[in-house]
Amino acid sequence: MWNLVRFAASSLSRSRRFSTAIPGPCIVHKRGADILHDPWFNKDTGFPLTERDRLGLRGLLPPRVISFEQQYERFMNSYRSLEKNTMGQPDKVVSLAKWRILNRLHDRNETLYYRVLIDNIREFAPIIYTPTVGLVCQNYSGLFRRPRGMYFSAKDKGEMMSMIYNWPSPQVDMIVLTDGSRILGLGDLGVQGIGIPIGKLDMYVAAAGINPQRILPVMLDVGTNNERLLKDRLYLGLRQPRLEGEEYLSVVDEFMEAVFTRWPKAIVQFEDFQMKWAFETLQRYRKKFCMFNDDIQGTAGVALAGLLGAVRAQGRPLSDFVNQKIVVVGAGSAGLGILNMAVQAVARMAGCSQTAAKSQFFLIDKDGLVTTERSNLDPAATPFAKNPREIEGLTEGAPLIDVVKKVKPHALLGLSGVGGVFNDEVLKAMRESVSTKPAIFAMSNPTMNAECTAVDAFKHAGENIVFASGSPFENVDLGNGKVGHVNQANNMYLFPGIGLGALLSGARLITDGMLNAASECLASYMTEEDIQKGILYPSVDSIRHLTAEVGAAVLLEAVAEGLAEGHNDVGPKELEQMSKEETVEYVRGNMWNSVYNPLVHEK
Numbered sequence: 350m351w352n353l354v355r356f357a358a359s360s361l362s363r364s365r366r367f368s369t370a371i372p373g374p375c376i377v378h379k380r381g382a383d384i385l386h387d388p389w390f391n392k393d394t395g396f397p398l399t400e401r402d403r404l405g406l407r408g409l410l411p412p413r414v415i416s417f418e419q420q421y422e423r424f425m426n427s428y429r430s431l432e433k434n435t436m437g438q439p440d441k442v443v444s445l446a447k448w449r450i451l452n453r454l455h456d457r458n459e460t461l462y463y464r465v466l467i468d469n470i471r472e473f474a475p476i477i478y479t480p481t482v483g484l485v486c487q488n489y490s491g492l493f494r495r496p497r498g499m500y501f502s503a504k505d506k507g508e509m510m511s512m513i514y515n516w517p518s519p520q521v522d523m524i525v526l527t528d529g530s531r532i533l534g535l536g537d538l539g540v541q542g543i544g545i546p547i548g549k550l551d552m553y554v555a556a557a558g559i560n561p562q563r564i565l566p567v568m569l570d571v572g573t574n575n576e577r578l579l580k581d582r583l584y585l586g587l588r589q590p591r592l593e594g595e596e597y598l599s600v601v602d603e604f605m606e607a608v609f610t611r612w613p614k615a616i617v618q619f620e621d622f623q624m625k626w627a628f629e630t631l632q633r634y635r636k637k638f639c640m641f642n643d644d645i646q647g648t649a650g651v652a653l654a655g656l657l658g659a660v661r662a663q664g665r666p667l668s669d670f671v672n673q674k675i676v677v678v679g680a681g682s683a684g685l686g687i688l689n690m691a692v693q694a695v696a697r698m699a700g701c702s703q704t705a706a707k708s709q710f711f712l713i714d715k716d717g718l719v720t721t722e723r724s725n726l727d728p729a730a731t732p733f734a735k736n737p738r739e740i741e742g743l744t745e746g747a748p749l750i751d752v753v754k755k756v757k758p759h760a761l762l763g764l765s766g767v768g769g770v771f772n773d774e775v776l777k778a779m780r781e782s783v784s785t786k787p788a789i790f791a792m793s794n795p796t797m798n799a800e801c802t803a804v805d806a807f808k809h810a811g812e813n814i815v816f817a818s819g820s821p822f823e824n825v826d827l828g829n830g831k832v833g834h835v836n837q838a839n840n841m842y843l844f845p846g847i848g849l850g851a852l853l854s855g856a857r858l859i860t861d862g863m864l865n866a867a868s869e870c871l872a873s874y875m876t877e878e879d880i881q882k883g884i885l886y887p888s889v890d891s892i893r894h895l896t897a898e899v900g901a902a903v904l905l906e907a908v909a910e911g912l913a914e915g916h917n918d919v920g921p922k923e924l925e926q927m928s929k930e931e932t933v934e935y936v937r938g939n940m941w942n943s944v945y946n947p948l949v950h951e952k
């Protein structure tokens with residue numbers, strides 16, 4: 350099952366016929382200044398003279414034509430100047446200044462913006478994604494200049510079916526939806542959470558090559574329970590408490606019906622919903638619509654791949670995963686999503702029941718170790734609650750430090766949203782781990798919410814750990830030329846491929862099998878040499894390459910499950926006939942590339 354499937358890039362010959370990525374003319378229904386003000390079509394000074402004539406642009410731009418490459422260079426020079434000019438200023442000031450300059454380009458010229466992003470993804474991901482996107486959400490009402498995406502509020506009830514037609518793009522492939530109730534580890538940020546769908550979809554364009562004209566970030570504003578925002582006169586969302594119960598669900602239902610009526614083949618990614626709605630909406634829609642919850646399912650796949658990497662790092666066969674003791678700190682959508690997937694993996698590998706597979710896992714929340722003795726035990730956490738009779742020396746609510754000392758886990762995973770929970774004492778206790786390479790994953794975002802820093806992890810838990818964090822940290826200099834490698838355990842390694850694979854398969858649902866295939870692909874992506882260096886995930890630089898493989902794995906599974914209905918003019922029969930290599934090439938060939946297409950005006 351976990352055989353190391355690396356799809357070799359092979360001859361393009363047969364698969365080229367499937368490619369839609371050859372730059373062709375792009376139809377535009379506007380002329381003149383309207384084009385310059387439309388970031389989808391705008392090329393700024395890059396419009397060739399013939400195109401200026403054809404599109405009524407002559408005289409609206411300075412006479413010199415600047416090439417795409419020169420525009421790229423000019424932007425990067427401005428960016429480097431900004432870096433120089435802000436040197437020494439507080440991190441937050443610098444990060445926001447960087448986000449602003451990128452956002453201005455995004456607002457003006459999407460083709461150039463995405464070229465810059467794709468080519469510099471490792472440098473820019475921390476700006477457009479975690480951690481800076483968290484800061485942007487916190488300050489969104491003040492930073493707001495131009496709207497991006499769509500906003501559906503509780504006040505729009507009964508209107509959504511017609512509102513969805515206000516979106517200017519005729520086709521939408523990928524939607525990321527939030528209600529702003531749990532933005533990273535920052536809590537309820539109400540309408541300001543729109544920054545998250547925007548950032549996630551930027552990653553879709555950069556990593557999965559989804560056409561930016563076919564993405565749609567959506568905010569479902571059902572109010573906020575954040576007192577500070579409710580009191581803020583400049584807050585841009587509804588100043589009312591969050592809808593609850595059936596009232597809440599009826600808003601989400603109406604939105605989902607509206608989306609799939611207009612775009613039956615779209616995919617909706619639920620993002621950063623508070624736990625109760627994350628699980629409830631996943632159960633409610635996953636058999637009806639093509640959707641998934643990234644925090645529950647995407648995160649689980651990434652964590653599982655990392656845990657399997659940690660088994661390999663110990664020099665153990667993957668089958669040893671069934672014997673690994675794992676402590677998960679945080680019983681929310683992310684922590685429970687991971688446990689669900691990891692337990693299923695153990696049950697499959699060991700050929701045992703899920704009940705038996707749970708014995709190696711320990712779950713901790715804000716009240717300590719979760720056991721069956723807990724009053725008001727959340728139903729989603731119940732399957733992972735320990736029977737006190739089976740955990741000698743530990744009782745209900747035992748603190749993290751006691752659990753770590755007693756269990757001596759192979760892996761300690763943080764999904765609590767609380768910075769510093771893995772304190773010095775907890776990290777030092779990990780030195781007694783039964784593993785030769787204990788895994789410490791501080792997965793909470795943004796950086797200040799990480800359960801520990803990379804430096805502290807290596808300092809207190811020892812140099813032989815494998816470390817991962819949700820937001821990026823620098824590698825740690827361990828002295829004597831040794832480096833403590835910092836992995837980024839973030840769902841960005843999977844969600845773009847899950848969306849892309851589902852899209853190109855034309856499946857109407859995203860199944861557990863498709864999600865498992867994505868996780869297996871990520872797990873098998875790393876070479877033995879990488880793993881021995883403690884490298885569990887690829888560099889962000891190779892995210893586009895990885896995503897093509899993940900997308901292909903998802904697509905192949907959809908075909909195997911008989912769910913693939915095909916995409917555009919490639920039908921299910923053609924998908925079935927493709928080999929693995931051809932599938933990867935097909936996926937790669939369908940990725941959008943940011944180049945200036947010739948614009949052709951049509952009324």
Ligand SMILES: NC(=O)C1=CN([C@@H]2O[C@H](COP(=O)(O)OP(=O)(O)OC[C@H]3O[C@@H](n4cnc5c(N)ncnc54)[C@H](O)[C@@H]3O)[C@@H](O)[C@H]2O)C=CC1
Nearest residue numbers: 533534679680681682683714715765766793794819839840
């Ligand atoms: N790296 C990644 O790819 C991802 C990271 N995350 C991060 O995981 C964190 C949690 O996300 P959700 O599960 O959706 O949140 P959630 O709010 O649903 O769950 C948080 C859980 O942490 C527990 N908790 C709070 N304080 C604690 C403490 N002091 N000790 C132990 N447990 C404590 C709570 O009881 C709750 O069970 C967030 O910071 C989020 O950014 C989430 C998804 C993906």
Ligand SMILES: CC(=O)C(=O)O
Nearest residue numbers: 533621644794839840
């Ligand atoms: C990465 C992510 O999805 C989160 O922190 O919520």
Ligand SMILES: [Mg+2]
Nearest residue numbers: 620621643644
């Ligand atoms: Mg999230």
